[in-house]
Amino acid sequence: MAGRWAAALIAVCVISLSGCRDNVMACKPSPPPVQVDVTSLQPRTAMLRTCRNDQCHDFFALSRLGERLSMASHSDLPATLRLDVAVAGRIVQSYEIRDLTLREPSGKNCDPGESVILAPSPDGKLTVVTRYDTKR
DSSP, X not given: OHHHHHHHXXXXXXXXXXXXXXXXXXXXXXXXXXXXXXXXXXXXXOEEEEEETTEEOOOEEGGGOOSEEEEEOGGGXXXXXXXXXXXXXXXXXXXXXXEEOOOOOOSSTTOOOOEEEEEEOTTSBEEEEEEEOTTO
């Protein structure tokens, strides 16, 4: 008798799970929410350091990067973000954006939340050059 109940329970579970398989949505991976376009930074021998609310990471070589640098995730925000550029061991330029806030992912229908691409500008700011938000 217990064997029949177990078999029936397994059959119900298998049937329920097989019906759900077709309803699961495959979400595409989304890019990091805060990226910095570093193509304008010179010289390529420079070292970079990222900081979030004055907590800074170690310096790393600009030459190791492609076109963009991932700088923050939604859980890091709101925040003031800074990018320091050093040449020959000395910081020669800093770029900053204050109180950056983005809409977080809703958790529904593959919503990645809001994301931005920033670029260093001559006035020492990290300027939003592109803003993506699938909900707007």
